[in-house]
Amino acid sequence: MNQSDDRKIIERLGGATKVAELLGFKVQRVQNWMDRGIPPKMKLEYPHLFLNPNIQSRKTTAA
Numbered sequence: 001m002n003q004s005d006d007r008k009i010i011e012r013l014g015g016a017t018k019v020a021e022l023l024g025f026k027v028q029r030v031q032n033w034m035d036r037g038i039p040p041k042m043k044l045e046y047p048h049l050f051l052n053p054n055i056q057s058r059k060t061t062a063a
Helices: 003-012 016-023 027-036 040-045
Strands: none
Touching (some): 003 027, 016 027
């Protein structure tokens, strides 16, 4: 898994603001993960978010 994969995971979860709200972190911290990658410690602490291969985008698309 690389940084672009981590960026995609955060985007699928609703973006940096949403992920920060879910985890109780400041948005800037999660925003940094989009460039630097999600720290392995966070992936292990929150595997249901970051290691779940079935994450679907929470954004709705107009049909």
